[in-house]
Amino acid sequence: MVHEHSGPLPVAALDDPHLQPYAKHPERAQTVIAIAMILGFLGFLGFGITFWISDQTQWQAATLGVGLLGIGFGITAWGKYLMPQGPFVEERHDFQSTEAERDAMSAAVLQRGGMVVERRKFLGGLFALGASAMAVVLAFPLIRSLGPRPGRSLMTTNWKKNSLLVTVDNRPVTVDDLEVGGVLTVFPQGFAGVSNDQTILIRLADLGPSDPPFPLSPPGRTDWTAQGYVAYSKLCTHLGCPVGLYQEQDALLVCPCHQSMFNVLAGAVPEFGPAPRPLPQLPLKVGLDGYLRSQAGYDQPVGPGFWERP
Amino acid sequence: MIDESLRWVDDRLGIAKGGRTFLDKIFPDHWSFMLGEIALYSFVVLLGTGVFLTLYYVPSAHEIVYHGSYLPLRGQKVSEAYASTVGLSFDVRSGLLMRQAHHWAADVFLGAIVVHMARVFFTGAFRKPREFNWIIGVSLLILGIVNGFLGYSLPDDLVSGTGLRIMFSIVESIPLVGSYLAVFLFGGNYPGNGIIIPRLFILHVLIIPAIIVALLAGHLGLLVKQKHTQFKGPGRTEHNVVGSPMFPTFMAKTTGFLFITTAVLFLLGGFAQINPIWQFGQYHPYLISYAVQPDWYMGWLDGALRIMPSWEFVGFGHTWPLEVFLPAVLFPGLTFNLFLAWPFIEAKYTKDLAYHNLLDRPRDRPKRTAFGAAMVTFYFMLFSASSTDVIANFFQVELNIVLWTFRIIVFVLPVVAYVVTYYICNEMRAAEDVGKRKRALVVTLSETGEYVTHVAEPRPGDGHEEVEPVPVPTFIDLTPAELATDPGVRRVMR
Numbered sequence: 110m111v112h113e114h115s116g117p118l119p120v121a122a123l124d125d126p127h128l129q130p131y132a133k134h135p136e137r138a139q140t141v142i143a144i145a146m147i148l149g150f151l152g153f154l155g156f157g158i159t160f161w162i163s164d165q166t167q168w169q170a171a172t173l174g175v176g177l178l179g180i181g182f183g184i185t186a187w188g189k190y191l192m193p194q195g196p197f198v199e200e201r202h203d204f205q206s207t208e209a210e211r212d213a214m215s216a217a218v219l220q221r222g223g224m225v226v227e228r229r230k231f232l233g234g235l236f237a238l239g240a241s242a243m244a245v246v247l248a249f250p251l252i253r254s255l256g257p258r259p260g261r262s263l264m265t266t267n268w269k270k271n272s273l274l275v276t277v278d279n280r281p282v283t284v285d286d287l288e289v290g291g292v293l294t295v296f297p298q299g300f301a302g303v304s305n306d307q308t309i310l311i312r313l314a315d316l317g318p319s320d321p322p323f324p325l326s327p328p329g330r331t332d333w334t335a336q337g338y339v340a341y342s343k344l345c346t347h348l349g350c351p352v353g354l355y356q357e358q359d360a361l362l363v364c365p366c367h368q369s370m371f372n373v374l375a376g377a378v379p380e381f382g383p384a385p386r387p388l389p390q391l392p393l394k395v396g397l398d399g400y401l402r403s404q405a406g407y408d409q410p411v412g413p414g415f416w417e418r419p
Numbered sequence: 420m421i422d423e424s425l426r427w428v429d430d431r432l433g434i435a436k437g438g439r440t441f442l443d444k445i446f447p448d449h450w451s452f453m454l455g456e457i458a459l460y461s462f463v464v465l466l467g468t469g470v471f472l473t474l475y476y477v478p479s480a481h482e483i484v485y486h487g488s489y490l491p492l493r494g495q496k497v498s499e500a501y502a503s504t505v506g507l508s509f510d511v512r513s514g515l516l517m518r519q520a521h522h523w524a525a526d527v528f529l530g531a532i533v534v535h536m537a538r539v540f541f542t543g544a545f546r547k548p549r550e551f552n553w554i555i556g557v558s559l560l561i562l563g564i565v566n567g568f569l570g571y572s573l574p575d576d577l578v579s580g581t582g583l584r585i586m587f588s589i590v591e592s593i594p595l596v597g598s599y600l601a602v603f604l605f606g607g608n609y610p611g612n613g614i615i616i617p618r619l620f621i622l623h624v625l626i627i628p629a630i631i632v633a634l635l636a637g638h639l640g641l642l643v644k645q646k647h648t649q650f651k652g653p654g655r656t657e658h659n660v661v662g663s664p665m666f667p668t669f670m671a672k673t674t675g676f677l678f679i680t681t682a683v684l685f686l687l688g689g690f691a692q693i694n695p696i697w698q699f700g701q702y703h704p705y706l707i708s709y710a711v712q713p714d715w716y717m718g719w720l721d722g723a724l725r726i727m728p729s730w731e732f733v734g735f736g737h738t739w740p741l742e743v744f745l746p747a748v749l750f751p752g753l754t755f756n757l758f759l760a761w762p763f764i765e766a767k768y769t770k771d772l773a774y775h776n777l778l779d780r781p782r783d784r785p786k787r788t789a790f791g792a793a794m795v796t797f798y799f800m801l802f803s804a805s806s807t808d809v810i811a812n813f814f815q816v817e818l819n820i821v822l823w824t825f826r827i828i829v830f831v832l833p834v835v836a837y838v839v840t841y842y843i844c845n846e847m848r849a850a851e852d853v854g855k856r857k858r859a860l861v862v863t864l865s866e867t868g869e870y871v872t873h874v875a876e877p878r879p880g881d882g883h884e885e886v887e888p889v890p891v892p893t894f895i896d897l898t899p900a901e902l903a904t905d906p907g908v909r910r911v912m913r
């Protein structure tokens with residue numbers, strides 16, 4: 110840096126071109142800047158008043174904005190138009206050390222350290238052993254204490270044989286609850302609102318108890334429907350968003366997150382989008398009381414894939 | 420007065436010498452150097468508004484009955500986190516302004532970081548000796564994205580909860596350890612036992628901001644030590660810096676800029692609604708909003724997830740959710756590692772181990788510029804792919820066509836961008852003065868039929884004459900110029 114050298118230092122006279130303001134008409138610039146700053150002051154004043162008399166977001170923002178912009182513009186323009194325009198220069202000086210200094214440093218590390226460790230290799234080894242044990246062991250509380258192990262929680266749901274289908278406010282669902290094309294989110298009784306259990310119930314056809322079952326493919330799945338009702342896990346197999354949008358005309362369940370589409374007439378196989386697997390299907394039946402129940406729980410884990418999923 | 424107190428302080432801390440050096444520090448005048456300042460000042464606003472928010476926000480999933488002044492929610496069961504954020508919006512004076520300014524500041528912060536990074540990339544400012552600052556910069560980008568996502572998840576509204584659900588499943592997709600990690604973090608299978616909100620909170624308001632502050636200190640410290648880069652120009656060499664001194668010129672400009680940035684953020688916060696969580700409602704894991712849109716800086720990941728084919732692999736008794744792991748874990752990992760390693764990759768490729776203080780004009784490094792353009796195109800296409808559904812609806816095309824279009828152009832357009840940019844760079848290099856618009860170019864036809872460009876004669880008012888840069892003067896000589904020994908400048912021994 111220049112002034113660190115003991116050489117001559119510049120003393121500049123006021124008519125030095127470097128010290129002239131950038132503005133061609135400094136007085137005009139000064140007037141404009143003054144107006145900006147006054148506006149800024151008034152803006153802040155206005156904010157104080159606005160805040161005092163009401164909680165009106167737009168007015169608060171407007172007054173604060175004028176205050177900040179006025180001062181900000183003023184001071185920027187002051188710097189740009191009225192301060193010495195330069196250009197000024199600063200020398201760079203090498204900040205890296207000389208070769209000799211580097212050698213000295215590495216010699217200090219290698220020889221001083223080397224000597225100490227060389228003499229007591231055994232102690233050095235013990236220290237390394239202790240320190241690595243510490244690093245490994247300290248990771249336990251940091252990671253392992255965070256929560257329980259997954260156990261079976263990702264594998265199972267609360268759906269069992271004969272679970273009563275209830276809505277989120279615990280109302281049991283009867284065969285008359287839905288029109289054809291209607292959908293309803295249901296849970297096993299006692300677990301309303303539980304994420305993993307969310308199931309979407311769809312009425313595909315208006316069938317009575319004695320009608321032939323709805324012809325759902327793949328084969329073998331027809332008797333998983335009950336009187337035209339079908340139920341699938343509502344957890345998208347892609348990333349677990351609730352598959353909440355039913356397009357009746359195409360019989361598609363659509364996931365709003367990344368547009369996976371599941372064909373509800375064909376075991377909810379994904380027809381479009383990134384979802385890799387069909388939504389698991391819940392086998393349904395209608396009890397003698399007219400309430401919908403599950404024939405059994407899900408035959409596989411619901412939701413997105415994970416390592417332990419068979 | 421200032422002499423007295425300076426002496427007092429300097430006796431104890433010895434700051435005068437370094438202080439003087441600091442006040443004389445030269446900042447090159449170029450608009451692109453303000454991009455980093457926008458990022459810095461947005462972060463200042465984030466800190467300020469964020470502290471305000473912490474005074475009211477309650478990081479708890481505990482359910483209460485809402486009694487605040489937003490009528491449609493009255494009597495509903497909501498979490499304390501959600502109730503307090505709605506409260507911030509309606510019942511805390513200036514709360515909505517602060518909340519929205521905070522959110523806008525987050526978006527602008529990340530935008531400024533990205534553009535700043537592009538500036539550094541295209542001008543080669545990351546080259547030796549500034550690799551550390553490039554690495555710090557990329558780390559700031561990563562931490563900014565992470566903290567933005569964490570903050571977005573705090574209000575516990577329907578949209579943010581959906582984001583968390585997706586994050587859980589992304590963690591779950593990691594082979595071998597994923598399900599353990601996800602369940603540990605959330606304290607159980609999704610949505611966990613409610614511990615996630617306090618965890619997000621402490622990361623968001625303390626741990627990550629503290630790391631960001633430390634990295635920023637390092638970033639600026641290195642800037643002072645290594646000094647700024649500068650573009651080529653009159654009087655500018657590899658061994659100097661030409662521009663305005665820290666005090667008073669740069670300080671005035673930059674303070675003004677802090678005010679202006681803050682003004683813009685608060686104006687946005689007051690006039691441009693962002694994240695109206697009271698319309699979305701409380702999050703419940705079985706509900707979904709149809710307008711799930713993450714903040715813009717998550718768009719590239721969302722796009723990658725959308726256009727990825729559904730390649731789940733089942734084998735060896737395990738499920739490998741590649742359709743999630745590849746785009747949402749491996750891909751961002753590779754991206755950031757490529758960014759981090761870029762200075763070293765380039766140095767290896769160009770075998771350029773020299774110090775660089777003068778910046779490249781992008782056109783002078785056609786390959787790097789073309790590669791950068793390709794990268795920008797690639798990530799922008801992924802970002803656009805995050806609105807496949809919106810595009811399909813808007814243009815009334817089938818979603819499938821939109822999807823396949825993106826799958827193709829995500830890879831094809833970057834190649835096109837590379838070729839085109841490379842070509843443009845070479846063209847521009849061939850024509851000397853293209854792009855310099857200070858003085859008009861006159862095109863003439865020579866006798867042999869060639870077109871030649873000349874720089875037009877300067878006209879009055881064509882800007883200031885270029886003056887040789889001089890060191891920042893210590894004293895300003897108040898004696899009239901006629902009396903000075905040397906007209907204009909006098910040299911004295913000190």
Ligand code: HEM
Binds near residue numbers: 563572693
């Ligand atoms: C890199 C820095 C930061 C980013 C990118 C960021 C981003 C965000 C975002 C996007 C939100 C959601 C706002 C909304 O409700 O619409 C948020 C919320 C919040 N942030 Fe930050 N933030 C940052 C730093 C901070 C700091 C330093 C604090 C406190 C000291 C803080 C405190 C809060 C609080 C309490 C909330 C929840 C209240 C609310 O959602 O309105 N943030 N943040």
Ligand code: FES
Binds near residue numbers: 350364365366369383
């Ligand atoms: S979560 Fe359903 S498509 Fe991604």
